[in-house]
Amino acid sequence: MNRKRALISDTFKVNKRRVGNEKQFGAVNIGEAGPLDVKATLQDLMTLFPRKLFNDALPQIVLKHQLYSIHNDRTQVDRQLSDLREQGELLMFQLGFDAEAFGLVFAADYKAKVLAGEEGRGTRGTVDKFLEKVLPSCKDLSFNKEKMLKEFLFTDSEITQLVKSGVLTVRDAGSWWLSIPNSGRFTKYLIQGRKAVLGMVKKSKYNEVLKAELEERQTNSQVKFQIKYHIHDIIGAELVECIPTTSGTVLRCVDY
Amino acid sequence: MLGFLTARQAGLDDPLRLRRAESTRRVLNLELNHDRDVDRIHNNGINTIDIEVIEGRYMLSGGADGVIVVYDLENNSRKPQYTCKAVCTVGRSSQYVHRFSVETVQWYPHDTGMFVSSSFDKTMKVWDTETLKPAEVFQFEGNVYCHHMSPIARKHSLIAVGTKDQKVQLCDLKSGSRIQVLQGHRGEVLSVRWSPRYEHILATASTDSRVLVWDVRRASGSLFSLDQHNGDKSKASSEAVNTAHNGRVNGLCFTVDGLYLLTTGTDDRMRLWNSANGKNTLVNYGKVSNESRKGLKITVSRSCSPEFVFVPCGSSVAVYTLHTGELVTMLRGHYNNVDCCQFHPDYQELYSGGKDCNILAWVPVVRPPDVEEEGTAAKGGSQATVNPAFEDAWSSDED
Numbered sequence: 001m002n003r004k005r006a007l008i009s010d011t012f013k014v015n016k017r018r019v020g021n022e023k024q025f026g027a028v029n030i031g032e033a034g035p036l037d038v039k040a041t042l043q044d045l046m047t048l049f050p051r052k053l054f055n056d057a058l059p060q061i062v063l064k065h066q067l068y069s070i071h072n073d074r075t076q077v078d079r080q081l082s083d084l085r086e087q088g089e090l091l092m093f094q095l096g097f098d099a100e101a102f103g104l105v106f107a108a109d110y111k112a113k114v115l116a117g118e119e120g121r122g123t124r125g126t127v128d129k130f131l132e133k134v135l136p137s138c139k140d141l142s143f144n145k146e147k148m149l150k151e152f153l154f155t156d157s158e159i160t161q162l163v164k165s166g167v168l169t170v171r172d173a174g175s176w177w178l179s180i181p182n183s184g185r186f187t188k189y190l191i192q193g194r195k196a197v198l199g200m201v202k203k204s205k206y207n208e209v210l211k212a213e214l215e216e217r218q219t220n221s222q223v224k225f226q227i228k229y230h231i232h233d234i235i236g237a238e239l240v241e242c243i244p245t246t247s248g249t250v251l252r253c254v255d256y
Numbered sequence: 257m258l259g260f261l262t263a264r265q266a267g268l269d270d271p272l273r274l275r276r277a278e279s280t281r282r283v284l285n286l287e288l289n290h291d292r293d294v295d296r297i298h299n300n301g302i303n304t305i306d307i308e309v310i311e312g313r314y315m316l317s318g319g320a321d322g323v324i325v326v327y328d329l330e331n332n333s334r335k336p337q338y339t340c341k342a343v344c345t346v347g348r349s350s351q352y353v354h355r356f357s358v359e360t361v362q363w364y365p366h367d368t369g370m371f372v373s374s375s376f377d378k379t380m381k382v383w384d385t386e387t388l389k390p391a392e393v394f395q396f397e398g399n400v401y402c403h404h405m406s407p408i409a410r411k412h413s414l415i416a417v418g419t420k421d422q423k424v425q426l427c428d429l430k431s432g433s434r435i436q437v438l439q440g441h442r443g444e445v446l447s448v449r450w451s452p453r454y455e456h457i458l459a460t461a462s463t464d465s466r467v468l469v470w471d472v473r474r475a476s477g478s479l480f481s482l483d484q485h486n487g488d489k490s491k492a493s494s495e496a497v498n499t500a501h502n503g504r505v506n507g508l509c510f511t512v513d514g515l516y517l518l519t520t521g522t523d524d525r526m527r528l529w530n531s532a533n534g535k536n537t538l539v540n541y542g543k544v545s546n547e548s549r550k551g552l553k554i555t556v557s558r559s560c561s562p563e564f565v566f567v568p569c570g571s572s573v574a575v576y577t578l579h580t581g582e583l584v585t586m587l588r589g590h591y592n593n594v595d596c597c598q599f600h601p602d603y604q605e606l607y608s609g610g611k612d613c614n615i616l617a618w619v620p621v622v623r624p625p626d627v628e629e630e631g632t633a634a635k636g637g638s639q640a641t642v643n644p645a646f647e648d649a650w651s652s653d654e655d
């Protein structure tokens with residue numbers, strides 16, 4: 001591979017202290033990587049989530065791999081995410097359509113939306129109990145029967161109520177995934193939009209598009225979310241290759 | 257660089273530090289070189305290459321046509337232009353040649369008088385290098401995907417063999433018989449590897465998505481199975497519990513110190529495991545594309561800091577930093593899929609072979625000589641180079 005500048009390992013780099021480089025003027029674009037602060041990036045990405053589309057019934061969801069499109073060091077991102085989960089600030093959900101697609105929601109957001117959704121319903125008490133007892137202590141993505149019955153002392157009928165309210169989804173006989181109520185539409189729109197945006201990249205000449213140009217494009221009715229949301233999604237899931245060029249980043253379709 | 261040399265000279269630095277820094281610099285500079293070539297003998301894809309550990313001089317390669325070739329890697333010609341010549345070949349004309357493709361070759365770890373090859377014709381042959389005749393032939397019931405001899409073994413001379421059968425066979429070189437069978441996998445065994453740290457520890461990878469670690473002295477089953485979620489049963493769907501990958505596991509490699517184990521699978525992931533307790537270190541390499549139905553040969557660098565792992569990825573070789581998962585570079589040069597790669601630890605070179613019948617040598621780029629030195633060498637004087645603006649271009653020499 002011809003390189004203009006050779007790769008240099010860290011031992012040979014001289015670390016010059018740069019004074020006064022910390023302040024950045026103006027708004028920092030989400031696309032740039034600053035020092036690795038996953039929480040700030042999450043908050044930025046959450047602003048891309050369309051709340052009005054679901055009539056404010058869903059908490060803001062970000063996919064874990066969208067973070068990979070912003071920060072280069074995936075291992076560090078994973079570590080910071082697991083720290084946030086340990087502290088109880090962040091919740092992770094298995095979204096179901098892909099073994100590796102995980103949704104991230106801030107815990108406070110999640111609790112607020114679920115309780116708001118449960119207003120006036122009979123299952124409210126059980127859901128309340130679930131949120132109070134289980135969420136702070138157990139950081140898993142799924143629960144099985146013995147755990148629910150023995151550790152948390154839920155009865156069978158209470159478990160049925162939880163499934164009915166959408167907080168748990170069936171995984172297989174005797175175990176359940178933690179889930180977001182009414183998230184079915186979210187998954188549907190996400191898959192639809194992802195396909196449409198990928199189609200846009202595929203239809204372009206040479207199967208590649210400048211990222212800046214794609215962001216400006218008109219989206220058809222299939223794409224319900226903001227196109228930036230989908231772009232982070234397809235880059236992070238490695239469905240397109242990100243190639244740096246002199247006119248900006250180019251997204252090229254990966255055909256295998 | 258000069259800083260390192262001075263520190264080493266003065267004794268301020270450990271000798272190893274200079275060596276590590278230079279090895280790392282060389283690995284980062286790997287490139288295809290016009291001057292280095294490997295003789296083209298194979299007419300079909302190359303499945304496996306192995307460089308002997310004693311001198312690092314001879315390289316074995318096994319091809320899809322059953323041909324095995326021995327190359328001499330050393331450059332004795334005093335010229336930078338060098339083609340690694342084939343010293344001897346077990347070609348199609350030999351009566352002992354394998355009938356189908358050779359999947360794995362390995363030199364005997366203690367000298368180059370012997371090598372072992374295993375092939376899809378359901379046999380494993382132990383060859384005498386001098387006469388190129390098999391000293392021993394082991395027959396199996398299914399295609400042999402891989403075999404490995406422990407590089408450090410003193411107390412045993414076992415070859416672990418992975419075949420289409422679910423059982424891992426252990427063959428003894430001394431007695432010529434199949435001593436032991438390790439039961440535990442539920443699918444074909446695609447890759448086996450002995451630990452370079454303990455001579456009794458063996459790791460095996462299979463199409464049932466699991467990697468099992470064995471102590472061959474134990475009669476009862478495996479020591480443990482590598483679990484990608486580290487026992488966190490909630491992350492996976494219930495079928496995927498206790499699996500190393502979400503697909504077939506086809507590449508296995510221990511790091512040189514034997515403390516970590518790398519596995520690659522057809523779910524396009526590569527994982528790094530702590531080999532002592534089997535925990536997933538959760539280093540995220542991203543998508544490591546992997547479509548191989550048989551084993552994939554990955555390799556790790558040696559005495560560099562940070563260590564690098566070389567993975568054949570489609571028609572190029574991807575280089576990742578071992579512990580951070582960063583993609584350093586992609587080495588492009590093959591015309592077709594790359595099947596195997598091997599790192600030469602002494603010269604920090606990488607040899608890779610693939611379906612395009614070529615073995616490519618990736619050689620570290622030499623530092624270009626400084627322009628100043630060329631100038632003084634031509635003038636023959638000891639002056640420092642003069643800035644062209646101050647050069648005397650008008651006065652005549654007779655002055």
